[in-house]
Amino acid sequence: MIYRFDAFECDTDKFELRKNGARVAIEPQVFSVIQFLIENRERMISKTDLIDAVWDGRIVSDAAVSSRIRSARQALEDSGKTRRLIQTVHGRGFRFVAKVAEVTRPVSIAVKGAVSEPAGQTTQRGDGLALPARKGCPSIAVLPFDDFSVNQHDGFFAAGLTEEVVANLSRFHDLFVFSRSTTAALTGQQATIGELRERIGADFVIEGSVRKSDTRVRVTFQLIDTATDGHVLAERFDRECSLTSVFEIQDKIALLIAARVANRRDLLDDQMQLTDRHGRPEKWETYRSIARYYEYVRIRDPGLHASLRDDLRDAVQRDPKSSDAWAALAVVLLDQYRFPVKARDNRTLLNEAHRNARCAISLDPDNAFAHQALAMVQFYRNELENFLSSVETSIALNPGKADALAEFGYCFYMAGHIERAIFFLDRSSELNPLEDGIPRLFRAGCWFMQDRFEDAMREISKSPMPGAYWYHAYVIAISHASGNRERAEKEAAKMRKRFPNFMTDRLAMNKTLCVSHEVDAKFATIWEKYLS
Template sequence: MRYLFDDFEFDTDRRELRRGSDVVAIAPKVFDLLDFLIRNRERVVGKDDLIDAIWGGRSVSDTALTTRLNGARAAIGDSGQEQRLIKTLPRKGFRFVGVVAEARQAPVAGDGQIEHARPVPAFPDKPSIAVLPFQNLSDDPEQEYFADGVVEDIITALSRSKSLFVISRNSSFSYKAKAIDIKRVGRELGVRYLLEGSVRKVEKRIRVTGQLIDASTDMHVWADKFDGDLEDIFDLQDRLAGSVIGAMFPKLERAEIERARRKPTESLQAYDYYMRSKFSIYQWTREGSVEALRMSKLAISLDPAFAVAHASAANIFGQRKGFGWIEDAEKERAESRQLAERAIQLDPDDPVVLAHVAEVYSYVLEEPETGSALAARAIALDPNLALARLWAGWAKVYLGAHDAAIEQFSAAIRLSPIDPHLFVPQTGMAFAHFFSGRYDQALAQATTAIQRQPNFPGAQRIRMSSLAMTGRISEARLACEAALQIDPTLRISSINKAPFRRAEDVKKLSQAWAIAGVPE
């Protein structure tokens, strides 16, 4: 195998390193170390990995390893200061980060047939995706423009998310009308996921199908179909793009969480710890919240400029407050604020960062005016971000703008209709309906939320409140017992810890809790 990078050619069969036409002198162990790093360039290689591969697991001093590493860098024109090709990740290991092209056969001299290797990009340190041209399955070839338009809308919408690495339209469309080998395309574009699909027009109806595929395994992560009318073609393109993205994102997040959980601990990077923190958050347990915070702090220690990790860590305190797990209120509020402020400093234009920090300000810090403004900015940057719509809705609930809250919660559910955490916007809808005096609708939303997540405190409390205000006192008392089982510290006085701005909302909720039997 020949690996081509910069102006070097690294030939493992001949055990030669060339720069142009010159052979670079390189010691055997240094060659082996460089070979191992290049072959494993898609991951961080630990010290133990290198010792096992190059010295057969024998005891080797740190000095010997450092000497070989310095020799490898010197041979390819790199240094410990620059780390242009071989990067050191403190306390984790090493990674070859140069762009490499692979050529399996040596060039043949004299016959004019020289193999041109295609560069093989390294995977980014976040989810990477390419949207391939959708097939036009209609009889009408004129619908080709519609299929291309849907794909371009999806690429544009995905590109708004700073949590994704999205391949540009020009690269994606180079595969148009070609037979696709999923694994090969994934390698060539340097992406982990591919989104492909089709468009079929029948009379005045159109159907778009989409499937998200893990390019490394050729396994389907998600698939769905979407139907619409052709009365307004451009509006339909926008809605279809939003629907595809909203349905795909939860599956993509779950796939990334599972990938991070499967990785060996010694090869974890900041992003992997961040995804593990999300897994722990979604356990909805006290132990999970503690572990999530620990994972987030590990991610931040490896990458202090990781804005989303700061924002997500700040928002963990919201879960802790909601479930009654706060142990030192002032200390935890201060830590949440510090993390949130740092996240904004690091990236004030990332809509995911803004969405998380919006909830921190609205609920943890009890400043919903600031939270609402941050959520609005997140929506302006990415209208298809369900997370931003969710926390915008909660900010509106706290501010007493209940119809506006329902509008945002409805948008969040429409954008992410199969989200496993739908109980959060459903609970918000229940609160908004309750404060508006629509107790039956509030009860329906709360009941649906509890069916999805029985131990979610907000859903239990608003169901209890709705039962009380509809006169179903015995059921409200039973619901109160369930709420107290989840959070034994629940008191009517704790309503004052929530940032409800309208006095009539506080009065109504307090009245309902008293009827249900919540202690003073």
């Protein structure tokens, strides 16, 4: 549903506030306040009503409610004396008083074997692929655990522990958990607790440290309320150094936080006991390989790729019950298939990646990462119906996994479904505001396809990728379309020198990457002017 009022639109499907068509930066919880006030504009809303709806009945201070109302007014430019949108009923509550028009979003149509738009219409999301709403769901950012291990070779342990805590918390649908890539990027910029709240809308932050020796492992963590910067929970675990002990610590952290934050202490005893989880590694070497995979995804280094691929192949032979290891191997093999500059027909790699992703799911059907890996492989196998099903499962299991949403956005873009691509890329950007250049490259491509050439130029300029094959090619087309022929010629000179066979090589790459004719043709019309 879209609610239109004044110069604004409140888009509940995309969880987005817009002014005159442009997105307004806003915290998720503030958006929920605005949405609840609009949906109940026929009556006065008390603070208790807001707490029940937005905070799911958790105990919060009057100051926290007042802070959200103030932020809502600032986002709506309603902070003056007139209060033309949100009025305060003194001593009782609030009312949304602006005139609102309701706009129903067009319904999308699923077509066998393809993803298609209704005739003459566009949709903002994939068929049936509505991302779970964050309304009323406490959001948690898990910061990378500090490593104080005795042996420098144990540095993998902190990265692995961080990712496992994220994965465990994501299994509680009472919580919204940001992916590690989001928090790692913000931590790299030394963002404060308050900035985490402001930039990504985190209600709570988890920070901690690990110390591993040959015989003992010690883990401490703190749960911090970003509204007050106060500690809600602090624990320390000191155990013998074994994978069993580590998994017990990871599970205990997740259960304690879910019970405290979601205000559901029954979780400690209910059927979601994480210790029953299948598909966990049984050897330290496997745990280390999975942690190396997280580092590879962060930097996508070709040298690391080759050694990691061989390492993971050994890992799944030594430790065949690890779901994450099989899923990581599937993605690494898929990267080998889809990323070479000169494409070659290597279906063997794609088929091996498919088997590995299937194996990961068979070991742990609730592993969002495994379903993400399978979805990606299915897209490149041109199995679009299966791809859609796996995407839906992956985001249902973990809607806060920014890297997965970005990957799905790339796939929709390459298939020519631009509105769906923008939907997923925008959500990924909201979850990870410090995203790298690749999401920006594809978002620029989306806007180029929509003839938004100036927007495309601004977006692609935010994260330059010198030497990257598609980056220079896209800059040529976007620069030409936006009227900067000098920049286009400069990039073309780089392309002719570095990739002299681009115009023929790209045809093979299009087949490998499943690039639609419509996307290729619009760019190729310009490339032919500069590169033929």
